[in-house]
Amino acid sequence: MKARILALAGSLAVAAPLAIGTLSEADAAPTSATDTPPVSLVDGMTSPRYDYATAIRETVWVDTPDLDGDGQPERIATDIIRPRELDGTARVPVIMDASPYYLSLGRGNDGEFKEYASDGSPTKFPLYYDNYFVPRGYAFVAVDMAGTARSTGCTDEGGRSDVESAKAVVEWLDGKGSAHDSSGALVQATWSNGSTGMIGKSYDGTLANGVAATGVDGLKTIVPISAISSWYDYNRWQGAVKSRHYASSLSRTIAQRRTIPTDCSARLAYMDANDADATGAYTDFWAERDYRDGTFYDASNVKASVFIVHGLQDNNVKTMNASKWWEALGQSGVERKMWLSRLGHVDPFDHDRQEWVTTLNRWFDHELMGIDNGIDREPAVRVETAPNQWETSKTWPIQSARTMSLNPREDGTLALGKQDPGTASYVNNSRLSETNAVSLTANPNRVQFLTGAVTKDVRISGTPTVDLTVTRSAPVGQVSVMLVDYGAMDRVSTTGDGALTLATETCWGESIATDDACYKDVTRRLQTTQLQVLARGWARLDGARRHQVTVELAANDIVVPAGHQLGLVVSGASNGVIAVDTSSGTYAVDLRSTRLNLPVSGSMSGFAPGRLTAKDTDNLAKGTLPDLDETLWPR
Incomplete structure (x- = not known):
């Protein structure tokens, strides 16, 4: 029973x-x-x-x-x-x-x-x-x-x-x-x-x-x-x-x-x-x-x-x-x-x-x-910014959130300051999975930019956007954009939408023989993961082969812990939408007019993008990061 x-x-x-x-x-x-x-x-x-x-x-x-x-x-x-x-x-x-x-x-x-x-x-x-x-x-x-x-x-x-x-x-x-x-x-x-x-x-x-x-x-x-x-x-x-x-x-x-x-x-x-x-x-x-x-x-x-x-x-x-x-x-x-x-x-x-x-x-x-x-x-708003950690506020996004623009660079970094005049290219792959797209392993089918370690906790609250200028060879194309938190921690799993149904029940109201008030208990399904996709966005590219678009990502409200780093990943098709360009053509991202606009709360000095050591840069080229076991990353 x-x-x-x-x-x-x-x-x-x-x-x-x-x-x-x-x-x-x-x-x-x-x-x-x-x-x-x-x-x-x-x-x-x-x-x-x-x-x-x-x-x-x-x-x-x-x-x-x-x-x-x-x-x-x-x-x-x-x-x-x-x-x-x-x-x-x-x-x-x-x-x-x-x-x-x-x-x-x-x-x-x-x-x-x-x-x-x-x-x-x-x-x-x-x-x-x-x-x-x-x-x-x-x-x-x-x-x-x-x-x-x-x-x-x-x-x-x-x-x-x-x-x-x-x-x-x-x-x-x-x-x-x-x-x-x-x-x-x-x-x-x-x-x-x-x-x-x-x-x-x-x-x-x-x-x-x-x-x-x-x-x-x-x-x-x-x-x-x-x-x-x-x-x-x-x-x-x-x-x-x-x-x-x-x-x-x-x-x-x-x-x-x-x-x-x-x-x-x-x-x-x-x-x-x-x-x-x-x-x-x-x-x-x-x-x-x-x-x-x-x-x-x-x-x-x-x-x-x-x-x-x-x-x-x-x-x-x-x-x-x-x-x-x-x-x-x-x-x-x-x-x-x-x-x-x-x-x-x-x-x-x-x-x-x-x-x-x-x-x-x-x-x-x-x-x-x-x-x-x-x-x-x-307070009108209650937000779970980390597993079982709730914050309240009068407004949403939280009043202290402000937009910080980060610029991708040819060396694979994502930084404050001047924009890079270079380009970054990837080969379109209509079968590219999100798992492979966001992996730290080298992949010719996407471009990836990383901030380096965050020195203090940073709260993202609101809707990120990415300004992109993309040149393609196909008459119609698409881009997929992902904002990723890289760093090991306990997170609410995406399996079963993060919910785990238990064998026990609790009762909420009065019951009769034909309609009882008892329901199976449910708890959060927590899992230690090496990364999490924080926000996704897609856009169809019509018209000119050189296309300027602002991709609006999904809204979020989450704390990125100190020691983690953020990543911006851009690819062609992904498993979130139907591919309209199934060719293996090359997409070129003009970095001079590309930026990540991120609504953040916290000290800007705590968010130190682009400060990578020579060892970090070497590890990035190899597809690994310090303090993370590369064998744990999904392929």
């Missing part, structure tokens, strides 16, 4: 006043409906008060206009669980997770699916949100995105159909629009007080971003985890294409196991015809799927507060989606909060469970219940 530990939210040193409608444990529920459900506070947070076992579980289908172009309106399956004790006496706020995965791929690290009784009523809600928050006076609503599970329509890879299907449910919860039950009878959300918070990881969090970017009334907050803010920045990188016809491929995948057979071939064909794979260009197709500054959606529309959560080693939804969303929201004056971990595409429930659930409890209490618990007055 697996070990099960009943976990409760940790105590906080917060003495929050009781919100309006908040009652002590001994107080009775009101006799007339109110918009402020009575809750019990422990250490300033809502605590269990209502019976999960007897909670109302129901399904409605929210009506929308035609979303897939077949002339028929859509019906969006919406599964609801809410406290029975408050039915007809108090209206409650809603925590909502709209997803395409409830019947296709499952949700969470434990891979849970929705389950239903023979009469169609929901018996299992994936994830812990229902188990934990319903006893605290919230409703939980799990929405099947259009074209998936029990909803009609066709999937749209982040386009209007996807977003509008989730938006319609928020509107219905706010008293607008219509819905029907399984018998076809009209249903109103008279139990909802109109305040909704959306949450979810990956595609689910992406839907939250998109719905918020519509400016819909009733949406008070969103918590996007590992989420996309621009589908172009998910599928592309400055014209470089990640994979061909990805939009239609993903749409087919998430439409698995849907209960309403639908011919979506026209929508899939449209995606393939308009995804601009041939050029990698940002077209109207991608502008429709841009929530920061797109055709239909824009950060300036956002009324809800936003709590962003992202992994700084996320190579699925890369950090650009979080960093640019954060920036755009700030420019629009949106209330923001952000967590950045050292893991990859991982939910914070699976890397810092106790701290996360406590924080989320307080966030929803503040944003949806109106409880003044002080979370809005705490």
Whole structure:
């Protein structure tokens, strides 16, 4: 039998006043409906008060206009669980997770699916949100995105159909629009007080971003985890294409196991015809799927507060989606909060469970219940700059970060000061792996520049860029750029996105026979490595054979320890994108107009690039570095 530990939210040193409608444990529920459900506070947070076992579980289908172009309106399956004790006496706020995965791929690290009784009523809600928050006076609503599970329509890879299907449910919860039950009878959300918070990881969090970017009334907050803010920045990188016809491929995948057979071939064909794979260009197709500054959606529309959560080693939804969303929201004056971990595409429930659930409890209490618990007055940003080492700040990037420009030189160094008038060349290799590209072993298929040892710890905080001037022989080409930390240390592994699932479980909320609140524990997967790629970037090269481009790398926030050195690696194709130039032509980098622009915090005197001894230079030529065992380096 697996070990099960009943976990409760940790105590906080917060003495929050009781919100309006908040009652002590001994107080009775009101006799007339109110918009402020009575809750019990422990250490300033809502605590269990209502019976999960007897909670109302129901399904409605929210009506929308035609979303897939077949002339028929859509019906969006919406599964609801809410406290029975408050039915007809108090209206409650809603925590909502709209997803395409409830019947296709499952949700969470434990891979849970929705389950239903023979009469169609929901018996299992994936994830812990229902188990934990319903006893605290919230409703939980799990929405099947259009074209998936029990909803009609066709999937749209982040386009209007996807977003509008989730938006319609928020509107219905706010008293607008219509819905029907399984018998076809009209249903109103008279139990909802109109305040909704959306949450979810990956595609689910992406839907939250998109719905918020519509400016819909009733949406008070969103918590996007590992989420996309621009589908172009998910599928592309400055014209470089990640994979061909990805939009239609993903749409087919998430439409698995849907209960309403639908011919979506026209929508899939449209995606393939308009995804601009041939050029990698940002077209109207991608502008429709841009929530920061797109055709239909824009950060300036956002009324809800936003709590962003992202992994700084996320190579699925890369950090650009979080960093640019954060920036755009700030420019629009949106209330923001952000967590950045050292893991990859991982939910914070699976890397810092106790701290996360406590924080989320307080966030929803503040944003949806109106409880003044002080979370809005705490530092807005929490960043894991090294394994299990967290820093907080009011802003991000951190206020002390400033841009330092380092210049590559013909001798293989990367230095402050004057730019080198020379060139550095490499032979394009469309099969070059990242492992070989960043190795210290000599390699003709990339150029590599090293700083020499950092004399003091340096914190990189923000988005590095590389100004490049490249001459090529091919009519169309590409460059791949990597910023690398060279030096042995314990790091969060990239295997399994840095998460290791354990055999034990902890329980977060109340359980019933068909829906328990217990989930496998997860810990960081730490590994001693000799190097780490800190940031990657790609760009397609069209037009003139001599091409000037600024490659934007993925944002990061990390401490490079004293004794390590930074490296800049430039190559042609890499395994991150599709090669458009598969020839073995030579690319020449003009060093006079090439530089690494690095956002750093710390003493400039501690960062001493280019100060290599004669022995260092000799070792570089041999492909080794002092104090590092060359045999440990990946080939």
